[in-house]
Amino acid sequence: MQNLDKQVVSQALAWLQSQEPVWLCTVLATFGSSPREPGSLFVARGDGQHLGSLSGGCVEEDFLEQLCAGRFDKPVERIRYGAEGNMGGNRVTLPCGGSLSVLVERLAPSPANIEHLQRVLATLDGQTVKTRRVMLSQKSGGAQLLEDQRQGARVHFDPAENFVDIRVGPVSRLIIAGVSSVSVLCAEFASAMGFEVIVCDPREEVWTQFAVPGVRMEKVLPSVYIAAPDACHHATAIVGLTHDPRIDDLAMIEAVRTSAFYIGVMGSHKTSKARAERLQRSGGLSAEQVARLHMPIGLALGSKTPAEIALAVMADILRVQRGIARDAL
Numbered sequence: 001m002q003n004l005d006k007q008v009v010s011q012a013l014a015w016l017q018s019q020e021p022v023w024l025c026t027v028l029a030t031f032g033s034s035p036r037e038p039g040s041l042f043v044a045r046g047d048g049q050h051l052g053s054l055s056g057g058c059v060e061e062d063f064l065e066q067l068c069a070g071r072f073d074k075p076v077e078r079i080r081y082g083a084e085g086n087m088g089g090n091r092v093t094l095p096c097g098g099s100l101s102v103l104v105e106r107l108a109p110s111p112a113n114i115e116h117l118q119r120v121l122a123t124l125d126g127q128t129v130k131t132r133r134v135m136l137s138q139k140s141g142g143a144q145l146l147e148d149q150r151q152g153a154r155v156h157f158d159p160a161e162n163f164v165d166i167r168v169g170p171v172s173r174l175i176i177a178g179v180s181s182v183s184v185l186c187a188e189f190a191s192a193m194g195f196e197v198i199v200c201d202p203r204e205e206v207w208t209q210f211a212v213p214g215v216r217m218e219k220v221l222p223s224v225y226i227a228a229p230d231a232c233h234h235a236t237a238i239v240g241l242t243h244d245p246r247i248d249d250l251a252m253i254e255a256v257r258t259s260a261f262y263i264g265v266m267g268s269h270k271t272s273k274a275r276a277e278r279l280q281r282s283g284g285l286s287a288e289q290v291a292r293l294h295m296p297i298g299l300a301l302g303s304k305t306p307a308e309i310a311l312a313v314m315a316d317i318l319r320v321q322r323g324i325a326r327d328a329l
Helices: 002-017 058-068 111-125 181-192 204-209 222-227 245-255 269-281 287-291 306-321
Strands: 022-031 041-045 050-052 076-082 099-107 130-135 143-147 155-157 163-168 173-177 196-200 216-218 236-240 262-265
Touching: 002 022, 002 041, 002 050, 002 111, 022 155, 041 058, 058 099, 111 143, 111 163, 173 181, 173 222, 173 245, 181 196, 181 306, 196 222, 222 245, 236 245, 236 306, 245 262, 245 269, 262 306, 269 287
Parallel strands: 173 196, 173 236, 196 216, 236 262
Antiparallel strands: 022 041, 022 099, 041 050, 076 099, 130 143, 130 163, 155 163
């Protein structure tokens, strides 16, 4: 999903560089049913040209109508659509009675704003996660980029509501160590969820069973790929899905040396216990490094089939990415 956000920032920057003011909108919160998650972006010019999405159609139409009528002249403001919203009235109704809170920033084509969006774009293209802090004063507004490596919600409010923090960073990446029936389905699920997916396996014969559009295939040992510079960043998840310790163990040894937010490997409780002992004894990993590994991988859904296992894996990755504890499910 962040691929679209990158396009939005690129377009906003291009318009600013052409001396056009822009209105940059960010989804702050959703209540009930909404097709876009908090942190999603939308940008528009005063003439109605736009890119991105807030809700999938109805909200954007109302926003653009009011923008072209001269609304949204403040540096920053928050608006709400849907149930009990202060925008759109009865004309805009979200599915299932939901509502949507949106941050609207009017950005003039100033050197400071151009530089800021250049830095945001570089963050989306880079290897680290940062926080975009937007001041909520309607008199001045303004934003800055701060260091931030946390997981969890993309949007955080200051308790006093003086500012809002919006986490930005590279597109979520999934590195799958080894081709298997579970790997194929996991790659399909991850691609549909907006992940950049990379599958690594040096065995030429296994690739005949792998055909997932848009997935990058690396015919090398996963451990070799994972150890390469820039292979992993803070938005990377790494999973071992072969049941072959020659592939999975080496991948885990390299994975714990990265900043990946999720590292997991497939296997039963018995297999996982043996692997933990083996990784410390032969792999040289510390107890702290082994503790980073999700073993057995995935949520305990009683999964049996490859599709069920892949679903459990991606659900657990999403849980960790959203900062949700297992006992909070």
